[in-house]
Amino acid sequence: MRIFIAALFLATLAGCQQKMADQPAPRPYEPHDQFPNQQSARPIERGVVHRNQPAADDPLVTWLTPQGKEPKVSAEWKAAVDPQGTTQPTAGAPTSVDNFVKEFPFEITEADLSRGQTMYNAACALCHGGAGYGNGKIPERGFLKPPSYHTDPKGEARDAGHFTGEAPKELPVGYSRGFDRYGIKVPLKEVPVGYIYQVITWGYGGMASHDTQLPIVADRWRVIAYVRALQYSQSVPAAELSAASRQLIESGGGRLPPGHVGGSGGVKTSANEGPGPIKRADH
Ligand code: HEC
Numbered sequence: 001m002r003i004f005i006a007a008l009f010l011a012t013l014a015g016c017q018q019k020m021a022d023q024p025a026p027r028p029y030e031p032h033d034q035f036p037n038q039q040s041a042r043p044i045e046r047g048v049v050h051r052n053q054p055a056a057d058d059p060l061v062t063w064l065t066p067q068g069k070e071p072k073v074s075a076e077w078k079a080a081v082d083p084q085g086t087t088q089p090t091a092g093a094p095t096s097v098d099n100f101v102k103e104f105p106f107e108i109t110e111a112d113l114s115r116g117q118t119m120y121n122a123a124c125a126l127c128h129g130g131a132g133y134g135n136g137k138i139p140e141r142g143f144l145k146p147p148s149y150h151t152d153p154k155g156e157a158r159d160a161g162h163f164t165g166e167a168p169k170e171l172p173v174g175y176s177r178g179f180d181r182y183g184i185k186v187p188l189k190e191v192p193v194g195y196i197y198q199v200i201t202w203g204y205g206g207m208a209s210h211d212t213q214l215p216i217v218a219d220r221w222r223v224i225a226y227v228r229a230l231q232y233s234q235s236v237p238a239a240e241l242s243a244a245s246r247q248l249i250e251s252g253g254g255r256l257p258p259g260h261v262g263g264s265g266g267v268k269t270s271a272n273e274g275p276g277p278i279k280r281a282d283h
Helices: 003-022 075-081 111-123 193-202 217-232 245-249
Strands: none
Touching: 111 217, 193 217
8 A cells, every 4th residue: 555655656746747847938039839930039020129228329329420430541541551442441440530429428427437437447447457557457367468548758668559460569658559550649548538438339459349348338438437537647737636635646645535536545435445244135
């Protein structure tokens, strides 16, 4: 009797297992005869936009000027690089600084700058360095060194630049490699904001696209604002500094006063106090 019950129990279990294992749960896009398109997923209706998708001409996602959508190369560049004239640069090629928008699409507040700082530290500093000198952890371990965001005040330091053919071309430190490819020498301090937006969104050379790291498009502009703040911070004329900051620098630098925008310099403020206990939501 006991054996019979055990056998019955096992048989029930097996039956149960079989049903559970064979559920009608198709994977996305696998062949399936449920719908006329013979796929488990139905095609998206025409004109569907995904949630939060900006319109194509929304200034938040517009970084090219009309000229930038059909870029032209200079006669000198053509003569030197493409004498047959077969190359037609595609939209976004940095053939002129006027190809890119020069204004932010919204007013940057202190809160935007602070958010830009957070996102820069999370998405860019690992390569570009906390202050933008191109000395983050990743290039320290052997990855291609990004250009500095700052120029050498004496104009003497050189960047390895980009590689064309066999030899690396030298550029003054802090100059855009992208523009240099089209014969334009412009420091990254002066490239239009739209160009930096493009580099974040598409990547450039050895740098991959960072659109997934910054899926909220406004954050890309906030990061750019923070890059601008970093650039300003490294070349601000002494006369524009507050007396406290000047004193700080004259005394050999070090810690910035609490509440200073752009970093607390290691000083504990209410915003960066830690490590403290973290209050988690109850589950
Ligand atoms: C994985 C490392 C890495 C990360 C992360 C990264 N970059 Fe870069 N970036 C590079 C490298 C490397 C280059 C130089 C590419 C080359 O010369 O081929 C570069 C170049 C640039 C340039 C200059 C392009 C030019 O014309 O010279 C800008 C601007 C830039 N990055 C902005 C950013 C911003 C903003 C972020 C954060 C959203 C970011 N990068 C994140 C590695 C990185």
